[in-house]
Amino acid sequence: MGRITIREFHDDDLDAVVRLWWEAHSTSEQPVYSLAEVTASCREDHAVVAVRDDHVVAAAVGRAAHAQGWIVFFGVDEDARSDNTSGALLDALERKMAPLGLGTLSVLTPESSRIDLLTSNGFQLQHNLRYLERQMPVQRRELELLKDLGGRILPRHLWEQVAGMRHEKQLLEERLVAPLAQPDLADRYGVVPPHAVMLFGPPGTGKTTFAKAVASRLDWPFIEVFPSRLGDGVTSMASSLRAVFEQIAELEHGVVFIDEVEEIASQRSDPPTPTQGVTNELLKVVADFRDREGMLLVCATNFVRALDAAFLRHGRFDYVLPIGLPDAEAREAIWRRYVPTSVSPAIDFAQLVRVSEGLTPADIEYAARRASQDALARVLRGGEDAARSAASATSPTHLSTDDYTAALSVTRATVSTEQQEAFLEDIEALARL
Template sequence: MARITIRDFHDDDLDAVVRLWWEARSSGERPVYSLAEVTASCRQDHAVVAVRDDEVVAAAVGRAAHAQGWIVFFGVAEHARTGDVTGGLLDALERKMAPLGLGTLSVLMPEGSRVDLLTSNGFQLEHKLRYLERQMPVQRRELELLKDLGGRILPRHLWEQVAGMRHEKQLLEERLVAPLAQPDLADRYGVVPPHAVMLFGPPGTGKTTFAKAVASRLDWPFIEVFPSRLGDGVSSMAAQLRSVFEQISELEHGVVFIDEVEEIASQRSDPPTPTQGVTNELLKIVADFRDREGMLLVCATNFVRALDAAFLRHGRFDYVLPIGLPDAEAREAIWRRYVPESVAPSIDFAQLVVLSEGLTPADIEYAARRASQDALARELRGGGGVDAGDGGIAAGGAGAGGAGAGRAAGDDGRVSGGGSRTALSTADYAAALRVTRATVSAEQQAAFSEDIEALARL
């Protein structure tokens, strides 16, 4: 049998390394690193091969990071698995990487691999270790394009932060997220992943928040297109819109969001309006999106009735989903987000939830921030809170929550033992609610209910 020699990797050896990687994969010893990573390290990092009769029968590929060496790939053809080949190959890679000043040479092996090939050559098996990986949402080539589009990668926890709103979240999870995130599961049930969806509801109800949460849940880039920014005086709004979406089409994945879409998708008329051309262009874009994989167009409107009828026909948007006012669970979560942790134990959140019924998330945020600002102003003017009888919070206040806000100071945690006062109390928040105007009127809420019956497509 011909003698095996070990030498540095040459570019001509790449095909052989690829073959060894596929052999390892097909034998059940699935390589930890992808083929693209292995081939890149062959060329850019450190690699050695074992050769017999001009055939590469084994390869070891490594890279260094922060004084630690990692074996990216270690593959030996089945007919060449001898101690001399394994040991010689590992020793050669170690010598090649030694000048880098490495403290350790480490390797990750999938379950089922023959770790004896390594333990017999000085490697120690460390237990209680798990290999985890996470795919990068945007590849390097896409970063500049995403920057030009004003897009961004959102934090991965936004979906969990949308507390309450169980019905809306369930709809989005079942209709949008699951088919896009698990296409194989969708295929099993004959579900076609969505390409375009319309969110509608009163202003301030969180449509943008939901769109961002979907992008976060999918781990896709989020790109917002602003109708008000289209048109630069040189090219038409339609041309600008087309140019933006041509750039977006170069991304592999993305959630594209258009808020207040009624600005460029209002009902067409005769004679044509100045925006009719951009409306026609948007209809073409929606049709193009239906042929794209890995992209989702989310449009949002406060006035779904104002949209051109063509947008709401079947075949344009997969779903037309209503997003209404926050439910009790969501209102409590919003309150807890803005009430300082230091005073939260003394706050009657159940009362605030009742008093804020019919308010949007933005309304509740305003009331919470106003209460905090008023408390700070009192501290700066006189030090501490105010007594229950002070004019800032009348004992029998009227308006939203007048009954609850009129409790004695000792009941809401304003006055504590020894006469000291807490900075904020339930009464402070109730007082702020009384001067907070509801964004959504009763008439708007009634119209929203009618729109759900007439236009929603779930």
Template sequence: MTRIRIREFHDDDLDGVVRLWWEVRSTVDQPVYSLAEVTASCREDHAVVAVRGDRIVAAAVGRAAHAQGWVVFFGISEDARSENVSGALLDALERKMAPLGLSTLSVLMPEGGRLGLLTSNGFQLRYGLRYLERQMPVQRRELDLLKDVGGRVLPRHLWENVAGMRHEKQLLEERLVAPLAEPDLADRYGVVPPHAVMLFGPPGTGKTTFAKAVASRLDWPFVEVFPSRLGDAGSGMAASLRNVFERIEQLEHAVVFIDEVEEIASQRRGDPPSPTQGVTNELLKIVADFRDREGQLLICATNFVRALDAAFLRHGRFDYVLPIGLPDAEAREAIWRRYVPGEISESIDFGVLVAESDGLTPADIEYAARRASQEALARVLRAEGAVLETDRTQLDTADYRAALEVTRATVSEEEQSAFSEDIETLARL
């Protein structure tokens, strides 16, 4: 079946939106706004559509009133409901309307309408009315500032998209997400919401993915600070770092992420001091300052936790030092299923692929899957008299196993052993 794609509304889409409006009108989700209002907003306000081939299968139309946005039409054809387009469609409309500086995005639904597609995408039901709204992650006054510091609002559902890794997700949910998302509940139990967290583990194990997932789960803007872009000289880096964090402090909420933090937090030693000692000292002060902030979380990640200056790992700096290891069996299967074409998935022995990819990072598995696909396509193209448009995809388990045989693991056994030792000696859960 042709893949669904989401794009902005074009004038020649109007007939398709009208057809969809009439289709939805006959269901319990019948539109609140008239067809005339919907078509007017398509032309004059904001609209996005989901398209399969040339056919519009879903649409979201919005209108702004002062600081509040209204969804005047949100319709999905019955044959597209099973393909989970609702979240991506609403996110696309939100991104299109975000420059208007809206504080909320609201929806009116008819009595008896199905609310699941909205409540599962961040809208909250206001009792007494069939009225739903979703808070905009960034307020108008913060738009330019967020852009200035290189921040962005990530798509929702990134948390749910991290398959497997149950232990790691549970740690992050209990230690980070819940206390920050439910501060009153945390206060009732005497739990202080975290301010700074260190993630460590071998390269390619998904530390950045987890940091983004936490931001998505909290629905906070994500701001990544790149050590390599802070400046050339040691003093220049320290001043740049301080300047970046002073601007970030003006945001109401933010997850601030520094990857490969060992570049600016390595052990201080030597006489004279190393060129980066000044920025290391500055980062220590910034981490301390973060402990006085509400509504912001600093996440640092490192592949070499042993290389960090000892001061970073003392109690009182980072609330938690959490290990992120190689994907477990459930996660590896989810990664394989992401890259194996859906039409052949039933014929693939995922159990074999999961077992034979033990010890590989997500990037390693992606490489093997893509290599298998490329080799299979090349084989078909080279075949004499090959027909490119065929009903059968010539790709099977053996192709993926062959790709695995030539895929080198990013993380060596020695690195895995060292990681296990670091968990015992340095992790703080």
């Protein structure tokens, strides 16, 4: 065999680096960095290769972050390990990165990998260290597109913040989140990950909150499409809808949410209504959307019985899920969110939960904020001295259970008894769990 030489990486060497990465991936020495990251660093950062008879037998790829250098990939053919190839290659990479003013050159390896090639070349094993990583939900190329669509990355803990509503959360977890987050597990059981779901229920029951919580749970971008903003007087609503979904199709992942979908998917009639064209287009959009992997369409409506029959037909929406009024556990969590912590120990939450039955989350929020506002108004009406005393950090906050029940007595329920009865009928007739 010929002599091994070390040189800088050339674009023609990329196939050889990919081969070395896959060889490492197929053994116990699986690379820490993905193939995409390694190939990107070959081109944009720092890389050297070892060559024997015009054949690349080893590669080292590095990346600089502030004053620290990181070895993104280090791979050596088995038949080249007996030579001093590893040491020469690592030295060459170090010399290449030295002008950057680095203080250390570091490397992360899987626990099962051999580290003798590193420790024999000056790298010291550091104990009591753990490597953690988190995937970025949106790649750089998608950021501008997401901005144009008005989409955003939601905080990661919205799912946990939806307290109570255990039945609804369990349905969403089992039907939506698990199959999408763990497609391999779903495939083992013959479960096809969902592509579109309809949420229905009385107004103010938290359908939007649940849609956002699902996006947060999946760590996917959340893109809301507003029916009222489709069309600009020049472009038709149908064309506008098509254009928006063509842009969305360029994203790798996403939860697309359409609230009050009945505005563009109401029952078609003869003669046609002005919105019938956009209803037809939406039906096509849903069909096309179902061919996409890694995307979820969530529609929400307060009036599920007003939707066009073709819209709810099997094959368009995987599930039609009811979202009702908050249960006792959810009501208590909502109260605790809006009652100041300084007065919580003195508040009878069991009573508040009992008397707020039948109210939506928004109704409870209104009552809690009204009670707080009325208490502040009482202090302010007491005069300047009373207000100054109340502003003191040590001054007690005068809010009682009676204040909250008084606010509840003047809070109108968003959902009437008739609406609640109609919702229960809709569950029987239209829900698909």
